[in-house]
Amino acid sequence: MNKVTLILALSFLIGLGVLAQGNAVGREHDSVSIKLSSAHTGALLFDAARIDADKIVICDAWVQEGPPSQKITAAFMLIENHNATEISLLSASTDAARVVELHEMLIEEGMMRMRKVDAINVPAGGVVKLEPGGYHLMVIDLNRELKAGEQVRVTLRFSNRIEKTVNVPVKNRESMSEEGEGK
Amino acid sequence: MMSYRSITVCLLLALAFIVGPFSFTVDARIKSERGGRSWRAGSEGANFTLTNQDGRAFQLSDLRGRVVLLFFGYTSCPDACPTTLSKLAKVYKLLGPERDRVVTLFVSVDPGRDTPRVLKDYLRYFRVNALGLTGTKEEIDRVVAQYGARYEIEKADSAAGYHINHSTDLYLIDQKGEVAQRFKYEGGTKELADAVRRLIG
Numbered sequence: 474m475n476k477v478t479l480i481l482a483l484s485f486l487i488g489l490g491v492l493a494q495g496n497a498v499g500r501e502h503d504s505v506s507i508k509l510s511s512a513h514t515g516a517l518l519f520d521a522a523r524i525d526a527d528k529i530v531i532c533d534a535w536v537q538e539g540p541p542s543q544k545i546t547a548a549f550m551l552i553e554n555h556n557a558t559e560i561s562l563l564s565a566s567t568d569a570a571r572v573v574e575l576h577e578m579l580i581e582e583g584m585m586r587m588r589k590v591d592a593i594n595v596p597a598g599g600v601v602k603l604e605p606g607g608y609h610l611m612v613i614d615l616n617r618e619l620k621a622g623e624q625v626r627v628t629l630r631f632s633n634r635i636e637k638t639v640n641v642p643v644k645n646r647e648s649m650s651e652e653g654e655g656k
Numbered sequence: 657m658m659s660y661r662s663i664t665v666c667l668l669l670a671l672a673f674i675v676g677p678f679s680f681t682v683d684a685r686i687k688s689e690r691g692g693r694s695w696r697a698g699s700e701g702a703n704f705t706l707t708n709q710d711g712r713a714f715q716l717s718d719l720r721g722r723v724v725l726l727f728f729g730y731t732s733c734p735d736a737c738p739t740t741l742s743k744l745a746k747v748y749k750l751l752g753p754e755r756d757r758v759v760t761l762f763v764s765v766d767p768g769r770d771t772p773r774v775l776k777d778y779l780r781y782f783r784v785n786a787l788g789l790t791g792t793k794e795e796i797d798r799v800v801a802q803y804g805a806r807y808e809i810e811k812a813d814s815a816a817g818y819h820i821n822h823s824t825d826l827y828l829i830d831q832k833g834e835v836a837q838r839f840k841y842e843g844g845t846k847e848l849a850d851a852v853r854r855l856i857g
Contacts, residue, residue: 540781547734572815578735585736586821589814613815647742
């Protein structure tokens, strides 16, 4: 009997050890998703004074500086919706390029996939992040070279005929990621 | 005294504890094999020939004795490729004076748009010691297969024309031209720099 108990106890210990390892792997994955989504949860604690009548707030917007030879780039931002109903970003344009499209990028089993989307929905009282590894504004056919420190004007068109124009700074990707990724 | 029944239950539980996580591992492996070709460290990295950003023939064996970081991408890629190149710029920064012993290979999967000239202008922007490689579609496909990578050209309803879905793994190749390690897109810069340092010794 004692032997049986011993074997059982050992099996359990080994089993628990293996399980703990499995969990550790799981946690690593979690931390990735947390890192991707935890950027700006405090954004909704807003200062009423800076909210326009349309109750949409654009913050942390930036356009990616790229190689001068490239005619495309991407723009990122947070869109806060302080309305009681959902709104949708339907299209965008800029003075710096011929076309702006709404795109979504995702990594699926190690594969980068990109697709054009018709709308980006922002829930009532919620925020949507356009950020690397997720949604971006695809800026196509740049009409000038964009250098870090400059600004471009971006007009966003939402459902309910809401239109918003914002000045968006051009930033260098490397300096951006230095702030975020401590890894 | 335990009854046979409770012993059986305990044994089954113990078995589940032990086998459970393993079945998970097997699952993941099948998944990755279905996604691309099966891959084993050391089994890839055989030599290949492509064209570099100066329009000259390039062989992986030209870099014997140096550590190589290789990944697949294309210059019209708005997010993933700039992310990887920015990450590599940080790796080079962490490497400090040892940076000259590490060469990055950006293998284009877009021969239609990425001519040697385009690759040269593109890579010059990033603070990475990188060579841009291109070739005919057949030449590129062969290297892609060799590394168990994947890509697919997607005709998009986009003013940017087609776009390319591609695998994002980064291959760390040792001084003998063999793949030492394969990194996921999410991999951190420090982890990468440490692995490079271990190879440099």
